[in-house]
Amino acid sequence: MSGITRIVIWTVLALGIAGSALLVIKSTREMGKLHHELQLVGAAHDEQLMEQSRLLLERSAKAALPGVEKIAIEQLGMEFPIKIARIEP
């Protein structure tokens, strides 16, 4: 093996090692970034769930019969049709 060939082989090997090291660094950084994103998405998911639970609770509170009756009677002036009118032809 000539000197030039040896130099080329060593250079390729060195570049390969350096390249793979850079790739490892890059993928590690990418992984860290993705992990961070995952944490953010997880937090957003929790927040959405919280919001959904809040809305469900709010909806339940608003749909509760006593509240509906109160609004119907006090705000809308409605009354429960206790008396049925007999309509003669």
Added chain:
Amino acid sequence: MTWRHYVLLVVLFGFTLVLAGRVVYLATTDKEFLQKEGDARSIRNEAIGAQRGVIRDRWGEALAISTPAYNVVVDPSVKVPDPTAIRALATLLQLDAAQISQKLQNRKRQYVVLKQRITWDEAQSLREKRFDGVKLETVYRRYYPAGEVTAHVVGFSGLGSRNPQGKRPEGEEVALEVGLEGIEMAFDDKLRALPGRKTVLRDRKGQNVRDLEYVRAPKHGEDLTLSIDLRLQYLAYRELKAAVAGHNATSASLVMLDVKTGDILALVNQPSYNPNEGAPRESAGMRNLAITDALEPGSTAKPFAALAGLESGRYTAMSEFDTSPGYVRVVDKTVRDPVDYRLLTLTGVLQKSSQVGIVKLTLGLERESVYDVLKRAGVGELVNSGLPNESAGSISPGGLKSDVVKVTMAYGYGFTVSPLQLARAYLTLARSGNKPSVSILKSATPGPGEQVYDPVLARGIVNMLESVTGEGGTARGARIEGYRVAGKTGTARVVGPRGYDDKRHVALFAGVVPVDHPEIVMVVIIHEPSRGQSGGGAVAAPVFSRVAERSLRLLGIPGDSLPMTAEQNPPVEDTRTST
């Protein structure tokens, strides 16, 4: 190159050799120990939160919801907050700073929970302050929007690795949210969430830098839709609470069933409790009396004795019974009516709730006739509604050789039923003798049920029971304008330490509406009313009327009778008092 260079080279070479030797030594002799120690400082198992299933009513309204909350945790083996941070933390979490310091004293511990289930807002404040070494772990907190209105049906859940049935949640080593009462307990296997697990890599500050491995995916709980109609449940709860307060009663139950499907539309008890505050201190409020308590049904059993009479072929609705002089002697026991009703038809016997009449009818029947009719109605067998701790009640043919036992069974003594069982028995009458399965879960396709009575005879009993709410009946308070109501009152004596107590009663009313095309069956039971009257007609029947009236309108069920004129329907005294 001078000799100094050689010395430097030798020193550097020697140093490198020592380092290499140390690396080889550590990598060969103490490799496992060192790797374990290193991992222990940087690799952790973490839970991935999972949400317990939502419980809904038949229209999708939430009855139990899990919402994310946070546990405040510290890993003392990595980092302990400094005293200033601990004081700030204590103020924020409303804890004692000394207690926090004590909890964090042991530096070998890797997981210390400072406070469980803080809210989203509290967690946000904690995040903003950025306490070093303090982490937030996502867990879930259970809310019950209807509170005490649905407490006995829905129950509640809590943290624990075991539920009351002694079952350890499958493959779980940490505290889980498990059902402890009601539907939460009965359907815990479906509702339960199993948190996932992952292995994470942490930096020296205790922050996660990478997820290494997902050990187990989180399993969210399944949602559950109940047969309960929250609107009707609210109505029933409000009226029952008012009745208990108005009559100064000790407790009460109400069960409303859908005639077409057998679904439980409302099931309430008094006293109740707020499941959002966990288990009540007094266990009395926790009891779901409507399914766990068996009681003697009193005169509400008479329609079944009348049915036994019709089945025998010896009697019809118009068969006459001479109840004079207002009492009858059976062996050594005297059975009395409050007044002498003289000549009554079988319909009249039910209308007036005549003890003498029903005794005379029963004496003319085979020994086990009434027992057999009651058994077919489901007395003595579990309803299997899906709710936990159901009582099967008790009934036995053992003493039927005695005429006394035979006749007392006809007017509702000597055997016990739960309010739910009694409701199912009336449901069977309302469905013309067809006994359906009764469920707390919304039924997509109701089962065919079991035909246990002749449809014509069962229908005949319902028609006869309409007279009970008519003029001269014992339950005029159960009437509803625009609807025909059939039902039966009952006033049973309470068993005390010295036998039956004449001063303590249970007021009952079981009814069906509308008579023309039954849609609702309801049983109202009020224990020991002590203010004003104590009979089923005066105490329980008006509750039936008020709840059924609004329920029918809310359900959009058309009336089956023309409105009554003022002469036909004079105002009934309202025995309820304001609460």
